[in-house]
Amino acid sequence: MFPKNCWYVACTPDEFTDKPLGRQICGERIVFYRGTEGQVAAVEDFCPHRGAPLSLGYVEDGLLVCGYHGLQMGCDGKTVAMPGQRVKGFPCIRNYPVIERHGFVWVWTGDATLADPEDIPELEWANNSAWAYGGGLYHINCDYRLMIDNLMDLTHETYVHASSIGQKEIDETPVQTKAEGDTVITSRFMNNVTAPPFWQAALRANQLADDVPVDRWQVCRFTPPSHVMIEVGVAHAGHGGYDAKPEFKASSIVVDFITPETETSIWYFWGMARHFKADDSALTEQIREGQGQIFNEDLEMLERQQRNLLDYPDRQLLKLNIDTGGVRSRRIIERLIKEEDQLIASKTL
Structure with a gap:
């Protein structure tokens, strides 16, 4: 019904200033947040422990923390830690190519190997003080x-x-x-x-x-x-x-x-x-x-x-x-x- 190997505007940066943002894009449930060094990150909105939405959690030290049992998720979709538990064997969840540009956050929901930042359109008005x-x-x-x-x-x-x-x-x-x-x-x-x-x-x-x-x-x-x-x-x-x-x-x-x-x-x-x-x-x-x-x-x-x-x-x-x-x-x-x-x-x- 819709192309996926392309960049879509997913949100604006102000939508996840204080807490993660959960949003469905092209049928994919995704959570957006600020990861390490303040870079925007996007992963499946699905905790591999019990399936809770990660968007109901919070961010701490660049890690996405599940609001259900405290699982800590990295920007790459790998579980980093969980209080009192061994998580080495936890399955990875999907992470999405995501870029902050022109005042918007762009996400790629298709084949990640095809995602080229150069395909994001140039917007003459977005970075020009005359506009x-x-x-x-x-x-x-x-x-x-x-x-x-x-x-x-x-x-x-x-x-x-x-x-x-x-x-x-x-x-x-x-x-x-x-x-x-x-x-x-x-x-x-x-x-x-x-x-x-x-x-x-x-x-x-x-x-x-x-x-x-x-x-x-x-x-x-x-x-x-x-x-x-x-x-x-x-x-x-x-x-x-x-x-x-x-x-x-x-x-x-x-x-x-x-x-x-x-x-x-x-x-x-x-x-x-x-x-x-x-x-x-x-x-x-x-x-x-x-x-x-x-x-x-x-x-x-x-x-x-x-x-x-x-x-x-x-x-x-x-x-x-x-x-x-x-x-x-x-x-x-x-x-x-x-x-x-x-x-x-x-x-x-």
């Missing part, structure tokens, strides 16, 4: 591919987000779709339109008039396994639109890391990176709150959609031109899963 970022996390009960469909076709904004970023011109403007290798790109450019409420506020924040016609753009980029980055913005009409100089526009990158929990649930790491007034922390929080409300509007729709699909598994869904980005993204995912299955099969021969 500001604010985001959050939602747990959503839906197939991760439904969220990819949602983000690769923004037509739904007119209806789901009518009070914030939606407008009729989204429906009226054709969407263009293309592929560059394993990247799928959908784009929509709306010229000489009225900025919706969210973008009016962004224009004001950038000290620009909010009551004049604007050119608006949405450029969505899917990359495997399930990342979607969306360039969005508005510029005063007649000044170049997407290519307008900074003094005429307000633009951002909508950040979407979609991590499968199970086949019908996800961890959705959302955020917005902006390239204007990067030192204004109050504006960052204002935008984060506004964007959080926008994404919250998607939750019920996606969860109810998932419920319908489970209740009516034999229904055939229609595909329109606006669905092309999601369809192409799914094909890439299907190919990656097939390649993984073939690799596994070849190793068992």
Whole structure:
């Protein structure tokens, strides 16, 4: 159902500052914590003694201590010690390749021998003081591919987000779709339109008039396994639109890391990176709150959609031109899963 030989965002470092974090990723129950020398570690959330979740324990001197009987686990999945007991023969539990980078913790749930840190995407906004970022996390009960469909076709904004970023011109403007290798790109450019409420506020924040016609753009980029980055913005009409100089526009990158929990649930790491007034922390929080409300509007729709699909598994869904980005993204995912299955099969021969 999902590729495993790839890097997924598992959590943010602040989620396990005081105690271990247990989280299910791609069907794997994993515990994240700070091991030796403060390095992030990830092992099975399973104590080899009695099967208790290690995430209910604590960390001491870089070792993960089971909260049931005090077993001490190393970052490599080997039992180190246990009060009054001999543990030399204890079986190893699985440890996962894990890296802290760009403000996120990335985990590899597939074949550990294939995990290459260089495959973690570069994020121009993550380590650049000229950019500001604010985001959050939602747990959503839906197939991760439904969220990819949602983000690769923004037509739904007119209806789901009518009070914030939606407008009729989204429906009226054709969407263009293309592929560059394993990247799928959908784009929509709306010229000489009225900025919706969210973008009016962004224009004001950038000290620009909010009551004049604007050119608006949405450029969505899917990359495997399930990342979607969306360039969005508005510029005063007649000044170049997407290519307008900074003094005429307000633009951002909508950040979407979609991590499968199970086949019908996800961890959705959302955020917005902006390239204007990067030192204004109050504006960052204002935008984060506004964007959080926008994404919250998607939750019920996606969860109810998932419920319908489970209740009516034999229904055939229609595909329109606006669905092309999601369809192409799914094909890439299907190919990656097939390649993984073939690799596994070849190793068992």
